[in-house]
Amino acid sequence: MSFKNEWKPFFWLTAGFLAIYHLPVGQGRFDNAIVQALELVKWYAREHVLLCLVPAFFIAGAISVFVSQGSVMRYLGPGAKKLLAYGVASVSGSILAVCSCTVLPLFAGIYRMGAGLGPATAFLYSGPAINVLAIILTARILGLQLGIGRAVGAVLFSIVIGLLMHFFFRKEEQEKQVSMAALPEPEAGRPLWRTALQFTSLVGLLIFANWGAPDQASGFWIVVHDIKWFLAGGFLLLTVGLATGLTREENSEWVAASWGFAKQIMPLLLIGVLVSGMLLGRPGHEGLIPSAWIAGTVGGNSLLSNVIASASGAFMYFATMTEVPILQGLLGAGMGQGPALALMLAGPAVSLPSILVMRSIMGDRKTAVFILLVIVMSSFTGWIFGSIVAA
Numbered sequence: 001m002s003f004k005n006e007w008k009p010f011f012w013l014t015a016g017f018l019a020i021y022h023l024p025v026g027q028g029r030f031d032n033a034i035v036q037a038l039e040l041v042k043w044y045a046r047e048h049v050l051l052c053l054v055p056a057f058f059i060a061g062a063i064s065v066f067v068s069q070g071s072v073m074r075y076l077g078p079g080a081k082k083l084l085a086y087g088v089a090s091v092s093g094s095i096l097a098v099c100s101c102t103v104l105p106l107f108a109g110i111y112r113m114g115a116g117l118g119p120a121t122a123f124l125y126s127g128p129a130i131n132v133l134a135i136i137l138t139a140r141i142l143g144l145q146l147g148i149g150r151a152v153g154a155v156l157f158s159i160v161i162g163l164l165m166h167f168f169f170r171k172e173e174q175e176k177q178v179s180m181a182a183l184p185e186p187e188a189g190r191p192l193w194r195t196a197l198q199f200t201s202l203v204g205l206l207i208f209a210n211w212g213a214p215d216q217a218s219g220f221w222i223v224v225h226d227i228k229w230f231l232a233g234g235f236l237l238l239t240v241g242l243a244t245g246l247t248r249e250e251n252s253e254w255v256a257a258s259w260g261f262a263k264q265i266m267p268l269l270l271i272g273v274l275v276s277g278m279l280l281g282r283p284g285h286e287g288l289i290p291s292a293w294i295a296g297t298v299g300g301n302s303l304l305s306n307v308i309a310s311a312s313g314a315f316m317y318f319a320t321m322t323e324v325p326i327l328q329g330l331l332g333a334g335m336g337q338g339p340a341l342a343l344m345l346a347g348p349a350v351s352l353p354s355i356l357v358m359r360s361i362m363g364d365r366k367t368a369v370f371i372l373l374v375i376v377m378s379s380f381t382g383w384i385f386g387s388i389v390a391a
Contacts, residue, residue: 033278033288040277041270052102055206060109061258066195069114078116078177089122090158100354101269103127105261108361117169121370122162129154129349137324149341149385157345161373168369198242204235265357272353276317283326298339301386309339310378313347314371323347338386346378
């Protein structure tokens, strides 16, 4: 038997054995990190899987089954007019106000249906980053300057990142456009109004089931929050009612497509949340990496502190709007205004769990470029912002 081709598995087997052999079980920080990882994934399963991801999987499945490839190509394809494509991508993403994980099934749906890489990644960034309620909360709690900086930066980022992704992979996009143009015209399908109503019911269920409580005890938004379950229930009934009007084959295809997205995305997300919780903990609790290390490296407004803030944000997991109280604590610990904005622009848009899923959807190279663009642009934007507010 030749061991010439067995060095790689031997190396990984040995490395795995040594890692397990030297596990620091019994040490307080390590044991606490394990607990925080399990607490975070438990919280994620309770708060996000049923109310966020399940509706998102069904929306992604509906995109695959009920939306024609021609329609996606017309509005979001590589050859679509840029103003229309990026306008649709950024607006539709911002309406959902979802976290970096919930937007992934929707991104996968439109990308696989033929959307151009640029508009698709603009949508991928805008969904969690351009959250109107989170931006308002940022302005009220962290200050008007940070609120305006976040709003302007997030909108511009979604478009610029999309345009740069298209530019860097323009050869592949041109080939995709040519191959798509060769496809036959889709046959006339179900009525447009029925498809639109179906998506409205699903998006309404997703939005109102996850409607967060505002910081004020009165006003329009608290009224919406008080009746959110009635609104979500109404959209659920509408969704079920519309499903009964579908043929058996259509419902089977819809369920199968939704399950396909869930099967691909869910395991990677849960693994990512576990690792993120173990390394960085959860709000108010530390993981293996002490929060003092992060707070101590993001003081002032050096370019390095902005890079550290944006890179840390890109791998941390932020549920929708939790970045505001986390940043409030970091600012109190000495974090600079520039790094705070850098973290806000990078953190909500991407996370370790979402990076693992992005790799399975668009590959290593495109994922690496997307993450690098987010980190670099967030770093320089935070650095410039910090210099302006300090002047």
